[in-house]
Every structure is written in C-alpha cells, then in structure tokens.
Amino acid sequence: MSGKSFAECERHRIQKVLDFRLPTSFKWIGLVIVIMAFVLFFVRSQFPDQADFIRGIGRKVFIIGLLCISLSRDKEEDEMTIAIRAQSYAIAFIIGVLYAIIMPYVEFGVSNIVHSGGEAYKELGDFQLLSFMFLIQLGFYYTLKRYR
Numbered sequence: 153m154s155g156k157s158f159a160e161c162e163r164h165r166i167q168k169v170l171d172f173r174l175p176t177s178f179k180w181i182g183l184v185i186v187i188m189a190f191v192l193f194f195v196r197s198q199f200p201d202q203a204d205f206i207r208g209i210g211r212k213v214f215i216i217g218l219l220c221i222s223l224s225r226d227k228e229e230d231e232m233t234i235a236i237r238a239q240s241y242a243i244a245f246i247i248g249v250l251y252a253i254i255m256p257y258v259e260f261g262v263s264n265i266v267h268s269g270g271e272a273y274k275e276l277g278d279f280q281l282l283s284f285m286f287l288i289q290l291g292f293y294y295t296l297k298r299y300r
Contacts, residue, residue, distance in 0.1 A: 173225040174224045176227055183221060184217075185214075185220060187217075189213040193210050215283060218287070221290060236297050236300065239292075240292040241289055244286070245285070251284055252276055256276060259274065
C-alpha cells in the first residue's frame with residue numbers, strides 16, 4: 153500500500169467521523185430525554201433510599217439527551233451551519249477548559265467566605281463539566297445561527 157493511498161484512506165475515515173450527524177428527529181428525541189431526566193431529578197425525592205442511584209441515572213440520561221440535541225442535523229444543513237456548529241464546539245471547549253480550571257478555586261474561595269470553618273478544595277465532576285460544555289455549545293450554536 154502506498155503512502156498516498158494510505159493517507160487518503162485515513163483522511164476519508166476522519167472526514168466520515170467529522171461529518172457524523174444524527175437525523176433531525178433526534179433533536180426532539182433529545183429534548184424528551186432531557187425532560188425525562190428533569191422528571192427523574194424530582195422523582196428521586198420520593199425514594200430517599202434510592203436517591204443516589206436515581207440521581208446517577210438522571211445525570212447520565214441528561215447528558216445523553218444533550219448529546220442527541222447537539223449531534224442532530226438541522227432541517228436545512230449547509231456549509232454555513234456546519235461552520236457555525238464547528239465554531240460553537242470550539243468555543244464550548246475553550247470555555248469549558250477555562251471553567252474547569254477557574255471554577256474550583258472560585259467555589260473554594262466563596263465557600264470559605266460563606267462558611268468560616270475552612271471548606272475543602274473540590275474538583276469539578278464529569279456531569280458538571282459535560283453539561284456545562286453542552287449547554288454552552290448549544291447556546292452559542294443557536295445564537296450564532298440566528299444572527300448569521
């Protein structure tokens with residue numbers, strides 16, 4: 153196999169992954185999944201012995217719903233919406249990294265001001281970071297799409 157054909161094959165595979173989108177209907181499916189996650193967050197108060205388990209399931213369902221919304225196609229998908237989607241992912245990544253670096257220190261400082269007992273430093277959880285990044289991506293995508 154020549155170097156050129158190998159590079160073309162790999163470029164084709166990477167482009168296939170980059171162009172992956174779910175059908176338009178997954179936007180509504182994702183919205184229903186997100187609403188189900190909110191219902192789970194409220195239902196967990198009815199089952200205090202299973203609250204941690206239900207919260208964990210609700211968090212996973214919420215992230216899956218946001219992922220479905222984020223990856224779904226628009227009804228009219230063109231080069232501009234693809235560029236806007238890529239731009240919103242880049243913005244969400246940059247803001248997410250800054251959030252992951254800065255927020256634990258802000259939370260530590262505020263908790264020590266509010267509670268004078270000396271709170272411990274806590275790292276961000278995966279749910280908090282992923283949901284923040286998805287919400288930032290979706291917010292920027294629909295805002296940039298509206299003002300194009």
